[in-house]
Every structure is written in structure tokens, then in C-alpha cells.
Amino acid sequence: MDFKPSPERQILFDTLKKYFENEYSLSDRNIAAHSDLGYSKKAWEAMRDLGILESLIDPELDGFGGTALDISTVFEALGRGLVVEPFLEVGILAAKVLSKGNEAQKSLVKKILENECLPILAHSEADTEYSKSFVETKLSVEAGGSYKISGTKRMIKHASEATHFLVTCRNTGDAFSKEGISIACIPTDREGIKINSFATIDGGRVSDLTFTNVSISSEELVGELGMSYSIVSHAIDTGILAICSEALGIMERIKELTLEYLKTRKQFGVPIGKFQAIQHRMAQLLVEIEQARSSVINATIYFDDETEREKTISAAKFSIGKIGTLVAEESIQLHGGMGMTWEYDLGHYAKRLVLIDHEFGDEDFHLQKYISL
Amino acid sequence: MNLNFTKEQENFQIEVRSFLNDNLEPQVVEKVKNGIPITKEDSERWHQKLNEKGWLAGTWPKQYGGQEWDVVEKFIFEEECGSAGAPRIVPFGVGMLAPVLMKFGSQEQRDYWLPRMLTGEDWWCQGYSEPGSGSDLASLKTSAVRDGDYYIVNGQKTWTTFAQHANMIFCLVRTSNEGKPQEGISFILIDMNSPGIEVRPIITLDGSHEVNEIFFSDVKVPVKNLVGEENKGWTYAKYLLTHERTGNANVAVSKRKIQKLKKLADDAKKNEQPLSYDPMFASRLAQIEIDLQNLEITNLRTLASVENGEAPGAESSIIKILGSEIEQDIDNLTRKSLGKRAFVNEPDALSTGYNGAEVFPKAAAYASGKYFNHRKKSIYAGSNEIQKNIISKLMLNL
Numbered sequence: 001m002d003f004k005p006s007p008e009r010q011i012l013f014d015t016l017k018k019y020f021e022n023e024y025s026l027s028d029r030n031i032a033a034h035s036d037l038g039y040s041k042k043a044w045e046a047m048r049d050l051g052i053l054e055s056l057i058d059p060e061l062d063g064f065g066g067t068a069l070d071i072s073t074v075f076e077a078l079g080r081g082l083v084v085e086p087f088l089e090v091g092i093l094a095a096k097v098l099s100k101g102n103e104a105q106k107s108l109v110k111k112i113l114e115n116e117c118l119p120i121l122a123h124s125e126a127d128t129e130y131s132k133s134f135v136e137t138k139l140s141v142e143a144g145g146s147y148k149i150s151g152t153k154r155m156i157k158h159a160s161e162a163t164h165f166l167v168t169c170r171n172t173g174d175a176f177s178k179e180g181i182s183i184a185c186i187p188t189d190r191e192g193i194k195i196n197s198f199a200t201i202d203g204g205r206v207s208d209l210t211f212t213n214v215s216i217s218s219e220e221l222v223g224e225l226g227m228s229y230s231i232v233s234h235a236i237d238t239g240i241l242a243i244c245s246e247a248l249g250i251m252e253r254i255k256e257l258t259l260e261y262l263k264t265r266k267q268f269g270v271p272i273g274k275f276q277a278i279q280h281r282m283a284q285l286l287v288e289i290e291q292a293r294s295s296v297i298n299a300t301i302y303f304d305d306e307t308e309r310e311k312t313i314s315a316a317k318f319s320i321g322k323i324g325t326l327v328a329e330e331s332i333q334l335h336g337g338m339g340m341t342w343e344y345d346l347g348h349y350a351k352r353l354v355l356i357d358h359e360f361g362d363e364d365f366h367l368q369k370y371i372s373l
Numbered sequence: 374m375n376l377n378f379t380k381e382q383e384n385f386q387i388e389v390r391s392f393l394n395d396n397l398e399p400q401v402v403e404k405v406k407n408g409i410p411i412t413k414e415d416s417e418r419w420h421q422k423l424n425e426k427g428w429l430a431g432t433w434p435k436q437y438g439g440q441e442w443d444v445v446e447k448f449i450f451e452e453e454c455g456s457a458g459a460p461r462i463v464p465f466g467v468g469m470l471a472p473v474l475m476k477f478g479s480q481e482q483r484d485y486w487l488p489r490m491l492t493g494e495d496w497w498c499q500g501y502s503e504p505g506s507g508s509d510l511a512s513l514k515t516s517a518v519r520d521g522d523y524y525i526v527n528g529q530k531t532w533t534t535f536a537q538h539a540n541m542i543f544c545l546v547r548t549s550n551e552g553k554p555q556e557g558i559s560f561i562l563i564d565m566n567s568p569g570i571e572v573r574p575i576i577t578l579d580g581s582h583e584v585n586e587i588f589f590s591d592v593k594v595p596v597k598n599l600v601g602e603e604n605k606g607w608t609y610a611k612y613l614l615t616h617e618r619t620g621n622a623n624v625a626v627s628k629r630k631i632q633k634l635k636k637l638a639d640d641a642k643k644n645e646q647p648l649s650y651d652p653m654f655a656s657r658l659a660q661i662e663i664d665l666q667n668l669e670i671t672n673l674r675t676l677a678s679v680e681n682g683e684a685p686g687a688e689s690s691i692i693k694i695l696g697s698e699i700e701q702d703i704d705n706l707t708r709k710s711l712g713k714r715a716f717v718n719e720p721d722a723l724s725t726g727y728n729g730a731e732v733f734p735k736a737a738a739y740a741s742g743k744y745f746n747h748r749k750k751s752i753y754a755g756s757n758e759i760q761k762n763i764i765s766k767l768m769l770n771l
Binding site: 286294 | 374375376377378445655656659660662663664666667668669670671673674676677678680681691694695758760761762764765768769770771
């Protein structure tokens with residue numbers, strides 16, 4: 001038994017960690033994250049040069065990674081750095097979907113690596129509906145074998161600069177049916193697309209996208225007509241593994257920041273970490289974070305096991321949701337007023353950690369899913 | 374990352390499983406699975422079977438009759454025993470005193486006491502806690518005053534598990550009042566049949582008799598029963614406690630208990646449906662299952678770090694907190710799942726030879742009793758608050 005990452009992955013993690021510590025300043029990150037674009041193009045390009053995207057993508061598509069362990073290792077490092085650039089949206093969600101497409105679509109993955117395109121998956125529709133199969137956007141078949149799609153996609157992150165949308169839509173079945181889901185890969189300047197974008201609490205922009213009778217050719221479908229649920233499902237499961245790992249990196253960083261504060265902040269003449277009331281809260285956080293890490297390891301181990309994947313992914317997302325919120329709230333409390341300030345790093349980590357619970361299903365959703373599986 | 378057992382470890386697992394299958398007595402397994410106490414004789418018969426196989430003290434060195442199991446082999450053995458419903462090996466001799474004697478005892482003490490632990494000639498108990506010294510163990514007052522070839526021991530020990538069965542006790546006693554409290558403690562071995570010893574039962578809130586208080590009045594103990602050096606007992610005691618706290622994850626036992634709880638919930642009704650369909654119940658159960666699944670990995674991570682030569686340190690405190698709390702959560706939900714039937718307390722209904730009214734479901738006979746009895750788990754072996762102190766000091770450096 002050995003839980004250590006391979007030497008190659010450890011080197012990758014250490015390199016990224018060091019890079020973020022030295023080159024990715026949180027104050028610059030916060031300015032970019034809350035700008036109109038929602039991230040820094042300069043930082044995006046600098047990080048691409050490090051090979052982060054390649055490490056998320058299979059060798060057959062010109063990457064050098066892409067396994068569950070690669071993804072988990074990289075996203076833990078991205079979490080430590082509180083990186084806001086679109087690695088999840090482009091490197092995981094879009095790339096996983098496109099890798100199941102035709103040759104032209106697969107070549108878009110290679111173009112991602114060459115910085116020639118920025119495809120974004122446009123899937124989620126209702127704010128409180130986390131089901132992976134929930135799609136109401138309509139796909140209608142036109143004379144001559146072409147299609148039109150109409151509907152609204154909500155809370156699509158980093159959509160405003162996208163070159164392509166990967167739009168899920170259905171031609172049959174009710175809104176929750178796994179049957180009848182298709183994916184269309186279309187350029188974002190296609191007629192009939194409207195974008196409304198919003199600032200976010202944790203950084204990065206989100207958009208609501210409205211599609212009105214947008215024309216699609218049959219070559220633009222990813223996978224077979226009505227048969228693409230499994231592609232979306234797998235991409236989202238990979239996304240869940242990625243953000244659970246990101247949350248681990250955030251929690252480790254929060255632990256460091258909080259411990260440092262407890263050792264330096266003095267009240268009543270002693271560091272506040274000398275008080276047992278504080279020590280026990282911090283010890284409890286450590287115990288919980290170890291359990292969170294175990295849940296992600298478990299999900300990583302079973303990720304390629306078709307029968308166990310969804311159950312262990314839901315167990316991990318539940319654990320991360322529950323523990324993440326606890327860690328965020330407790331660390332702010334332990335920092336007192338300092339935890340409330342914009343200037344100090346902690347609050348920015350805490351915000352991202354809490355909001356991760358709102359992505360791909362929260363703790364309640366995944367607990368119910370775990371029960372149903 | 375490689376989470377698989379080696380071929381040798383897998384073979385060992387198969388061997389343990391088949392040994393348990395061939396040697397466990399069904400009526401003892403029945404008691405263990407129902408959570409009721411087993412008798413001294415049940416334990417002694419099981420110890421003897423294990424000793425014949427050489428597995429009573431598997432982690433001991435070969436020269437003393439052990440197998441030199443590493444942490445993973447120990448884990449495999451304990452997990453298989455937990456799943457099968459085997460009685461726990463009574464830990465006081467083989468698991469607790471023996472490591473101290475091997476590390477700090479004289480050759481003569483090792484040669485005399487270790488074989489007797491294996492044959493069952495001695496049943497040991499542990500004399501640590503006192504009425505005024507629980508978590509603050511170093512404040513203990515029971516005194517041992519040197520008088521020629523003897524120590525004269527006076528004082529009181531408490532919470533002594535199975536003292537009613539024991540013929541020997543290892544004790545922390547005060548031999549000096551100089552310096553820090555930790556610096557005047559010695560570790561001695563006392564014959565329970567010595568004149569001046571009185572054992573009184575402490576009945577716990579569930580009505581069971583596991584623990585006792587022991588009174589020492591001018592008890593004569595030969596000086597040769599001192600372990601190591603006088604006034605160095607605190608070091609030995611701490612060494613022993615790190616052994617006490619390993620193996621507290623109890624994952625296999627908790628898994629077995631969850632299976633039993635699921636069965637109960639399938640058979641019980643709420644809103645005219647099986648209780649297992651009740652969303653509140655299902656949610657509580659699923660959260661415990663996920664916590665346990667996470668603990669299983671946390672525990673394996675700790676084992677792997679020990680296997681790879683990294684000291685476990687305070688990780689055993691993490692395991693102790695989680696293992697005890699999860700088991701308490703299961704006992705809690707089991708009690709709740711019984712509804713009104715949880716009032717019943719008829720532990721004897723689970724013993725062979727019981728001829729009172731049948732309790733249905735059978736698990737109700739001692740479910741609430743067990744729930745209350747298991748509140749001890751977050752208190753003993755270093756309360757969970759003490760474990761957090763250890764984590765704060767050793768892992769967080771606060």
C-alpha cells in the first residue's frame with residue numbers, strides 16, 4: 001500500500017505550487033477575477049506555457065496526462081493558488097466533451113493547446129436543478145437534415161470570451177430523461193445567441209445564454225443525435241473530481257493561513273493558539289480535512305470503475321460540500337475581524353470554498369444521489 | 374499510489390479468514406454480533422485457540438512466540454476478526470504490558486511474564502486512573518514506599534476493566550514527590566491476590582459490570598516487580614498509551630453493525646413503508662456510511678505511512694476520535710430505528726439458556742443499553758478532548 005503520488009506527479013505538484021507562490025499574486029488575481037473579463041489573459045498564457053492544460057489531456061490528443069490522478073494532482077495545486085483562469089471549463093469540461101466528437105471536434109482539443117480556441121460547455125439550465133440530465137433546450141429537426149436549437153443556459157462560467165459553445169439540447173424525452181440529449185458544437189458568433197454576463201462573489205464572470213432558433217448542421221453534433229448523455233455525464237463527473245481536488249488545495253492553504261494567524265496573533269498576552277477553546281476547534285478542522293482528502297482519494301481510485309464511479313463521486317462531493325463550508329466558516333471565525341477583510345487572503349479562499357458546493361450539485365443533492373445509487 | 378495488498382498479504386487474508394471460519398464458536402460469535410459481553414471462559418478458550426496457531430500475539434518477536442506481523446498484517450488480522458464477529462483479544466497483557474516489558478523490562482521479567490500471557494496463566498488488568506487523576510494522569514497519588522526488598526503500596530485505582538477476572542495488575546504508582554509530577558512515577562506489577570487488595574465493582578449506567586475500583590492498603594510488592602527504573606514510569610506509560618490508541622478505527626466492526634442496522638430498518642415500518650425508505654433516516658444512515666468510507670481510507674493512509682517508515686505520531690489520535698464517534702453514531706441510529714421498542718432492556722435475552730419472553734426484534738434486547746455503554750468510547754483511552762490536545766501539540770504545533 002502506498003498513497004503517495006508517483007514521483008512525476010509529485011514534481012508536477014511541487015512545480016505548480018512554487019509557481020503560484022512566486023508568480024501568481026493574490027492581489028493581482030483578485031483584480032483580474034473581479035474585472036469585466038473575470039480572469040487575466042496574461043496569467044492564462046503564462047500558465048499554459050507551464051503545460052497545465054497538457055497535463056489534463058490524454059496523450060492521443062497531444063496532452064501528456066488526463067488520468068483521474070493527474071487531474072486531481074493538478075487541481076489541488078490550482079486550488080492552493082486560487083487560480084481563477086478557465087482550466088476547469090476549457091481543460092476539463094470542454095476538452096472531455098470534444099474528445100468524444102468527430103475528427104474536426106477532436107482537432108479543437110489540439111487547438112486549445114495551441115491557444116487558438118476557447119470552447120465552453122453550455123449545459124446547466126435551472127438554478128436549483130443539479131441533475132446531470134436536466135435539459136429543456138429544444139433541438140428541432142429541419143428539412144434537409146439540419147437543426148435548430150432554442151432555449152436558455154444559466155450560470156455558464158467564462159462564457160463571454162468563448163470561441164465555441166458546446167450546447168446540450170434535446171429532441172425527445174422529458175426534461176430529466178437521459179435519452180434524447182444531443183450536444184452541438186457551434187461558434188459563438190452564430191446568429192441567435194444572446195449573452196448576459198454577471199460578476200460573481202468568488203471571482204470569474206458567469207453568463208446566461210439565450211439561444212433563439214440557432215441553426216446547426218449535422219456535422220456540428222458531438223456524438224449521435226439524442227445519444228450524448230453519457231458524454232456530458234462523464235465530463236461533469238470529471239469536473240466534480242477536479243473541483244473536489246481544488247477544494248482540498250484550498251483547505252490546505254486555509255489551514256496554513258489559520259495556523260500562522262493563531263501562532264502570531266496575541267491577546268491577553270499570549271498567542272491565541274494557546275487557548276484550548278481555539279486548539280480544539282483547529283484540531284477538529286484538521287480531522288475533517290483528513291476525511292475530506294480520503295473521500296477524494298476514494299473517488300480517484302474508483303473513477304474508471306463504471307459501477308462505482310458515481311457513488312464515490314457523490315460521496316466525495318457531499319464530504320467536500322459539508323466539510324468545505326465548515327472549514328470556511330471556522331477559519332473566518334478563528335481569524336476574527338481579519339477574516340472579514342478584502343485585503344487579507346483568507347476571505348477569498350473561503351468564498352471559493354463555499355461556492356464550490358454550488359457547482360455540479362451541493363451536499364444535499366449528492367447525499368440524496370448517494371442514497372439512490 | 375498503490376492501494377492493493379501484496380500477494381503475500383492477500384494470502385494471509387485468506388488464511389485468517391479460513392482459520393476464523395474453522396475455529397470460531399457460533400454461540401460466542403452470536404454474542405459478539407449482538408453486542409453483549411462474553412464470559413471470561415469464552416475469552417480464554419478463544420485465546421487458547423489463537424495461541425495454538427501462534428496468533429495470540431502476532432506482532433511479538435518470534436523469540437517470544439510471535440509472528441513479527443507488520444502493521445498491515447495486524448490490520449488484516451483485526452479487520453477479519455471484526456468482520457467475522459470474533460471476540461476481541463483481551464489487550465491488557467499481550468497488547469499493552471508486553472510491549473513495555475520488551476522495551477523496558479529486565480530479561481528475567483520478559484522470560485517469566487511473556488510466556489504466561491500466551492498460556493493464559495495470568496489475566497492482567499491496568500492500574501492507571503485514580504479518582505482524582507483521569508485526563509491529568511500524572512497527578513496520581515497511589516504511593517509505593519520502599520521497605521527492604523518490598524514496596525508498600527497504598528491508594529486507590531479506578532475504572533479498572535475486568536479487574537474481577539484478573540490475577541495481576543500493572544500499576545503506575547508514586548515513588549517520589551520531588552520535581553514535576555511526571556518525574557516521581559514508577560511502573561510496577563502487583564499480584565491481585567496480595568493481602569490488602571480489595572476490588573469493588575462499578576456498575577455502569579446500562580447495568581453492566583466491566584469496570585471496578587481497587588483499594589490498596591499496605592500491599593507488599595517485591596522490588597523485582599518494578600519495571601525499568603524507579604521514577605521513570607511516566608515514559609513507559611506514554612509508550613504504552615501509543616499502543617493503546619492504535620487499532621481504534623474499528624472499520625470492520627462498524628461495517629458489520631451498519632449491515633445489521635440496514636436489516637433492522639428494512640423490517641421496521643414508518644408511514645406504512647419500510648423505515649429504510651424514510652428520507653430522514655436514509656439521510657442519517659448515508660452520512661454515517663460516507664464518514665465510515667472516508668475513515669477506512671484515512672486509516673489505510675496512516676497504516677501506509679507507518680509501513681513506509683514514517684512514525685504515526687498523532688495520526689492515531691485522529692483515528693481514535695473518528696472511530697469512536699462513528700461507532701457512537703451507529704449505536705445512536707440503531708437505537709432510534711427501534712422506535713418505542715428502544716425502551717426494552719433485556720440483555721440476557723441474547724444469551725443461550727434464556728427462557729423469558731422473546732424480545733422482537735432481537736436486537737432491541739440490548740440496543741439502548743449498548744448505546745449508553747458506548748458513550749465510554751469517546752471517554753476512555755484518552756478522552757477525545759485529550760486527543761485534540763495531542764493533535765494541537767504534535768501536529769499543529771500550537
